[in-house]
Amino acid sequence: METKRLFKVFGLFVMALAMSITVNAQSGQRKPTVYVLATGGTIAGQGATEVAAGYKAGSITVDQLLSAVPEIKDIANIQAEQVANIGSQDMNDEVWLKLAKRINELFAANNADAIVITHGTDTQEETAYFLNLTVKYNKPVILVGSMRPSTAISADGPRNIYNAVATAVAPESVGKGVMVVMDDKILGADDLAKTNTLSVGTFQNPNYGELGIVYNGKPIYSRQPMKRHTVNSEFDVTKLDKLPRVEIILSYSNATSLFVDAAVKAHVKGIVTAGVGNGNITTDMQNALEKAVKHHKIAVVRSSRIMTGPTAQWDEVDDDKLNFSASWFNNPYRSRVLLMLALTKTTDYKEIQRMFSEY
Numbered sequence: 155m156e157t158k159r160l161f162k163v164f165g166l167f168v169m170a171l172a173m174s175i176t177v178n179a180q181s182g183q184r185k186p187t188v189y190v191l192a193t194g195g196t197i198a199g200q201g202a203t204e205v206a207a208g209y210k211a212g213s214i215t216v217d218q219l220l221s222a223v224p225e226i227k228d229i230a231n232i233q234a235e236q237v238a239n240i241g242s243q244d245m246n247d248e249v250w251l252k253l254a255k256r257i258n259e260l261f262a263a264n265n266a267d268a269i270v271i272t273h274g275t276d277t278q279e280e281t282a283y284f285l286n287l288t289v290k291y292n293k294p295v296i297l298v299g300s301m302r303p304s305t306a307i308s309a310d311g312p313r314n315i316y317n318a319v320a321t322a323v324a325p326e327s328v329g330k331g332v333m334v335v336m337d338d339k340i341l342g343a344d345d346l347a348k349t350n351t352l353s354v355g356t357f358q359n360p361n362y363g364e365l366g367i368v369y370n371g372k373p374i375y376s377r378q379p380m381k382r383h384t385v386n387s388e389f390d391v392t393k394l395d396k397l398p399r400v401e402i403i404l405s406y407s408n409a410t411s412l413f414v415d416a417a418v419k420a421h422v423k424g425i426v427t428a429g430v431g432n433g434n435i436t437t438d439m440q441n442a443l444e445k446a447v448k449h450h451k452i453a454v455v456r457s458s459r460i461m462t463g464p465t466a467q468w469d470e471v472d473d474d475k476l477n478f479s480a481s482w483f484n485n486p487y488r489s490r491v492l493l494m495l496a497l498t499k500t501t502d503y504k505e506i507q508r509m510f511s512e513y
């Protein structure tokens with residue numbers, strides 16, 4: 155009788171053990187797959203010493219980069235690809251199109267649950283916004299960088315990468331558009347700005363406030379993105395191998411028509427102005443822009459050099475009379491991205507204005 159009971163207890167123990175192994179194996183299998191697409195930047199930079207101010211961006215590979223954060227393998231099945239290895243001051247349409255196409259391809263084939271892109275911080279806001287408008291899936295796409303090179307004391311890259319992967323695998327990160335995770339903050343691509351040349355807390359959403367924070371390896375969201383994005387966007391870059399040329403022209407006291415004339419000569423398709431105040435431009439420059447629209451069919455979008463607030467339609471400038479569009483909450487850098495994409499679909503300033511009101 156005793157022996158029988160012993161066997162029963164032992165049997166139950168073996169069953170429980172087998173079940174726990176199965177669950178563990180299953181949960182191991184259930185780890186989300188995150189593709190890390192590396193493009194370079196300070197996060198992949200190396201200095202001569204741990205305190206050296208000078209360093210070379212984009213000099214270590216994605217595998218070296220990820221080896222500094224082995225903990226990410228506990229939360230995700232990591233696949234790494236080196237898309238480029240450049241300082242992001244050299245970011246370009248070719249890499250943008252490559253990234254957008256690769257991300258859409260990975261999601262279409264159901265190969266990835268989320269994407270993390272390592273990127274220099276200089277132009278991170280432009281790439282984030284471009285992808286926000288061209289990735290067709292709701293799954294998380296997160297850009298991450300660092301302000302200190304990988305060799306510096308207190309390098310911020312490894313922590314930022316961990317937080318980016320942790321945010322990417324969280325179910326609540328689905329449907330939030332493209333995001334940037336840096337300095338324990340989660341920022342939306344629709345209002346992203348680098349605000350400090352050196353500080354690790356450089357990124358902000360200056361108009362709308364950050365989307366959330368990362369605390370103890372978990373995202374905590376406090377709001378939704380404000381604008382249409384990703385899956386809802388009307389732009390399709392699948393078949394494109396280049397984008398329409400759009401330049402940004404700054405306005406300031408005494409600004410002349412010089413750069414507008416040069417842009418017209420260079421046959422640009424669009425001009426974004428970084429105007430003063432609510433997108434105002436000197437009379438000289440405005441007259442040249444009016445001619446650019448009338449005689450050369452160049453699309454003009456008024457934006458502002460001011461960090462916050464909208465460039466509103468019909469304030470001091472009569473946009474309808476001039477056939478200009480106003481950028482609303484898009485700063486000149488995001489406006490350039492949106493105008494490039496808008497020009498792949500239309501040249502009608504009213505239709506372009508609609509896009510600027512929605513994205």
Ligand code: GLU
Binds near residue numbers: 300302
């Ligand atoms: N110029 C570098 C870049 O954007 C430095 C900025 C950074 O990554 O922090 O790639």
